[in-house]
Amino acid sequence: MNAKAKFEKPQPSVSRGYEKLVHDNFAPLDALRAQRDDLMSVLQTLRATGGAAIGAKAKTLQGKLTAAEPSITMIGQVKAGKTSLVNAMVGWPGLLPADVNPWTSVVTSLHLTPDTLIRDTQAEFRFFEKAEWDRLVTNGGRVGEIAGRAGSESEAEKVRQQVEAMQEKSRRRLGRKYELLLGQSHDYGTFDSSLIERYVCLGDAFDSQTDATRANGRFADITKSADLYLERPGLPMNLAIRDTPGVNDTFMVREQITIRAIRDSRICVVVLSAHQALSTVDMALIRLISNVDARQVVIFVNRIDELSDPGNQVPEIKASIERTLRDLNGTKDFEIVFGSAHWATAALQTDAVPLTQDAIASLKNWGTAHRGKFPGLTEHDKILWKLSGVPELFEAISRRIAAGPGQEALDQVARRAQNLAYELKSAMRAPTQSAPTEASISPDEAMAQLEKLRSDGGAVLQGVLDEHLADFETRMQSVHRNFLSRATAALVTHLDAHGEDVVWSYDPTGLRVLLRSAYQLFAKRAVQNAKEAFARAAQEATALCRNSGVARDAVFKITPPEPEKPAPPVILGQTIVLDLKSNWWSKWWRRRRGHSAFSDEFYELVKAESLPILEGLSREYAEPLRAALLTQFSEFLQEQHEALQRMARADPAMDPQRDTGQARQDQPRSTQDIDRSLEILSTMVA
Structure with missing residues (x-):
């Protein structure tokens, strides 16, 4: 049950100049936006030309197109300036708290329209959920699990005590509401930002005598996610930016949250600090x-x-990052953008965020390195915005949206719209205008065969x-056994x-690979x-519509x-005990005595640590993909069954007035509209 709360302060308008600054940052989306507008127009034609059934489906597809929201997940360690960057990207400096307690583990999704x-x-x-808290208390989170498996009961108990202390503090803060919430x-x-701080920013100085509803961090201990909705007129389309908690927390709660966020998002921005690019913690990010x-x-x-000479230091840092990525993971082709959230914030609020002398010196240095790259720009805030790297980041994100989730969302809608358009065109032909071939089966027989195709084809798939x-x-079990055998042999x-x-x-890199x-x-x-099954089903459904005579158009x-x-199998990057080249591993090693104890306990330790990854790959990745493909097959053929029913009746596909003289007079114009729509759709569905 949700609690509907009141909050009196209105949402402030976007920072001064944001729309002007972001106007040209999304050029790679121009072509996609033009296609979306064409598709929206086609769907409007279908709504205007078809009857209630097709009109309703076209309206639903318009809703899907309007609601399409590519998401960008921001990940990084604490103090990399990730949240300040997010605030600048959405044009609201200070919206999300940049300084949070290490316990804060909230994924904040900013939905921009x-x-x-x-x-x-x-x-x-x-x-x-209560079960999530119970697991944290019982096991001490991922770190508690690792410590327990490694035989470090004292470490595991220490973690559990810290968790229990945090929970007791939450109980005192929230009182009887704790369990209920x-x-x-x-x-x-x-x-506004003060409301967000109640749920995201942990405040140790909570005073029950003050206005409890205004206290920072009142609910932050137990908040799992936040969704905020903002108007941003300068954007070309809906976007969602997900700010994840930094991954360098003691209990690895954040790592699990970040893994889920990356899995559910098609575009990922990794935020590093120029001071400590690719630190030990950053390597955990690279692993993900x-x-x-x-x-x-x-x-x-x-x-x-904060660099003294960014013009010369940035190329060195970039080369170092690229070299490290190649050496450690064989990874290549990651696009690397350099910038400053501080400069972006200053561009948004030039009269409110004065730059320090060091920042000004660094800016001049960076500006000299970019001399001549921004022709025609004379306004201070626009130049500062360009130098901040945020426009380049937006352009990089836009290219990925245009080539990935944005295009895919448009393509899925276009395919369904094309089916509606062909159905409508066929229904527009009067029953006296016979199909290209004589009907060999009745519409009822065709529908029965289509239902059988859905059942039998689904079973085959x-x-x-x-x-x-x-x-x-x-294969996973074989890889796992071989890895354990090789690792144990290497230990001996x-x-x-x-x-x-x-x-x-x-x-453990070999196991992950x-x-x-x-x-x-x-x-x-x-x-x-699945693709082959979908194609076969489409061909057979087309043949059934033709053979039953309901498809009255030759090109149907x-x-x-x-x-x-x-x-993406992000769970493979989850930290396991072999990744911890720290005191814990040394302690585990020092407590063993005898070759047999080492080899036997090592085998069981690594087996227990890596099995959850295998189980997670199957349960959270492979099985959901299988289920999604089967559901997609069934829903596709169900749609075709409904379409065949409409075409068999003919009239419900059309306007209820289609049999009047006015409708017959308008029919050639409507047919031309559908033909033009099909021409547009054919270029999209290639």
């Missing part, structure tokens, strides 16, 4: 994004305003996908050569088989959907 907001709710805050949410009709297609990732190196899933799980070799006093560790290959093979096979055809995209 160029249109007028018509939502009653503009801010939604969801709290953790878990699993619930708070919704507001408007918001190495499982994402490089074409979907942008690396933004922030805080160059399910069997194929089940085989691929079983093969995938067999080390013990024989160096004894028990020399600490040894084993790199082989598991990723196994998942990618499964996903490739599953998607390809049914277009299959594109299969769902597999989620």
Whole structure:
């Protein structure tokens, strides 16, 4: 049950000049936006020309097109300036708190729209479920689990005590509401930064004697996610920017949250600090994004305003990052952008954020390095905005949207619109205008066969996908066993050569690479088989419509959907004990005595640590892809069954007045409109 709360302060308007500054930052989306406008016009034609049924479906597709919202997930360690960058990207400096307590683990999604907001709710805050808290208390989170498996009970107990202390503090702060709030949410009709701080920024100085509803961090301990809705007229389309918590927290709560956020988003921005690019913590980030297609990732190196000589230092930092990425992961093709959230903020509020002398010196240095790159720009704030790197970041994001999720969303709608247009064109032909061939089956027989196709074809596809899933799980188990055997053999070799006093560790990269290959093979096979099944089903459905005589147009055809995209296997980057080259591993090593104890306990430790990754790959990635493809197949043929029914009746596909003299007079014009619509759609669905 959600709590609808009141908040009196109105949402402030966007920072001065934001629309002007971002106006030209999204050029790669121009072509996509033009296609979207054409498609919206086609759908409007279908609504105006078709009857209630087709009009309703066209309206639904317009809604899908309007609601399409590519999401960009921002990840990075604390103090990289990620939240300040997000605030600048949405044109609201200070909106999200940049300094948060290490316990804050909230994913904040900022939903941006160029249109007028018509939502009653503009801010939604969801709290953790009770089961999630129970797991944290019982095990101490991921770190507690790792410590327990590593045999470090004292470390595990220390973690549990810290978690319990935090929870007790939350109980004191929230009183009787503590248990009641878990699993619930708070919704507001408007918001500002002070409201957000109640849910995102942890405040230790909460005073029950003060206005409790205004206290910073009142609910932050138990807040899991926040969704904020903002009007941003300067944007070309809806966008969602997800600000994730930094990953360098003690309990790895944030790592799990970040993994889920990356999995659910097709575009990822990794924010690094120019001072400490690719630190140990950053390498954990690289481990996560190495499982994402490089074409979907942008690396933004922030805080160059704090470099003394960015003109010369930035190329050195870039070369170092590229070299490290190649050496550690064989990763390449990540686009790297350098900039300063501080400069972007200053561009948005030139009279409110004075730059320090050092920042001004750094800016002049960076400006000299970019001399001549911004021809025609004379306004101070526009130049500052360009130098901040945010426009370049927006352009990089736009290219990825245009080539990925944005184009895919448009394509899916266009395919369904094309099917509606062909159906409508066929229905426009009077029954006396016979089909190209005589009907060989009745419409009722065609519908029965179409239903059988949905059932039998779905069973065949399910069997194929089940085989691929079983093969995938067999491959994973084989990879896992071989890895454990090799790692244990390497340990024994080390013990024989160096004894028990020399600490040894084993790199799990090989395991991750082989598991990723196994998942990618499964996903490739599953998607390809689904695509073939969709194509066959479309061909057979087209033939049934023709053979039954309901498809009265010679060029009638049914277009299959594109299969769902597999989620990137980000879980492979999850930290396991072999990644911890720290005191914990040394302590584990020092407590072992005897070759047998080392090898046996090492085998069981690594097995227990890596099994959750295998299980997660199957349960959270492979199985959902299988289910999504089967659902897509069934829903596609259900749509064709409904379309065949409408064409068999003919009249419901058309305007209820189609049999009047006026309708017959207008029919040639309507047919021409549909023909033009089909021409537009054919260029989109190639």
